Amino acid sequence: MDKNTLKAKNILIENDYTCVLCCDNEEYHSNLRGVKPLLDFLESDKDFSGFSAADKTVGAGAAHLYVLLNVKAVWVNIISTAGKKILSENNITVFCETEVPYIINRKGDGMCPIETAVKDITSSQKALEAIKQTLKTLSK
Numbered sequence: 001m002d003k004n005t006l007k008a009k010n011i012l013i014e015n016d017y018t019c020v021l022c023c024d025n026e027e028y029h030s031n032l033r034g035v036k037p038l039l040d041f042l043e044s045d046k047d048f049s050g051f052s053a054a055d056k057t058v059g060a061g062a063a064h065l066y067v068l069l070n071v072k073a074v075w076v077n078i079i080s081t082a083g084k085k086i087l088s089e090n091n092i093t094v095f096c097e098t099e100v101p102y103i104i105n106r107k108g109d110g111m112c113p114i115e116t117a118v119k120d121i122t123s124s125q126k127a128l129e130a131i132k133q134t135l136k137t138l139s140k
Contacts, residue, residue: 004022004052005052005054005074007022007052012075021051023051023052035065035131039131042065048071053071058084060127061130063086071092076094078096078099078103080099080100080115083115114131
C-alpha cells in the first residue's frame with residue numbers, strides 16, 4: 001500500500017470519517033453517509049487525479065464515482081463484488097478488508113438503492129445520472 005493510501009486509511013480510522021482523499025500534503029474528508037461525500041467532491045471542480053481514498057463502504061455506485069474522480073487507489077472496509085470489479089476494471093488499486101456480494105440498505109432488508117440503480121450500468125457518467133435521480137426519488 002502506498003503512503004497516500006495508508007495515510008487516508010489512518011485518517012479515516014483515527015477520526016471516524018466516512019471518506020478521506022489524500023495526495024501528499026492535500027487532504028479532504030467527510031462525515032456524510034452514502035455517496036454524498038463523493039458527489040460533493042465531484043461538484044467541487046477540484047482535480048482529484050492521482051489521489052488515494054479511504055472509505056467505510058463502497059458499492060457499485062461509489063465505485064463509479066471514484067472512477068469519475070480519477071483516484072489511483074482505494075482502501076475500503078466493506079466493498080461489494082460489483083464495486084471491486086468496477087474499480088479494478090478502471091485500473092484503480094483496491095485494498096479491502098471485507099468483500100460482500102452487495103451493499104445492504106440502511107433498513108437491512110435488501111440491496112442498497114444506489115447499488116440497485118447502477119447494477120446494469122457500465123458507464124460511470126451514466127451511473128452518475130442514475131445516482132442523482134435515485135437520490136432525488138429517495139428524498140421525496
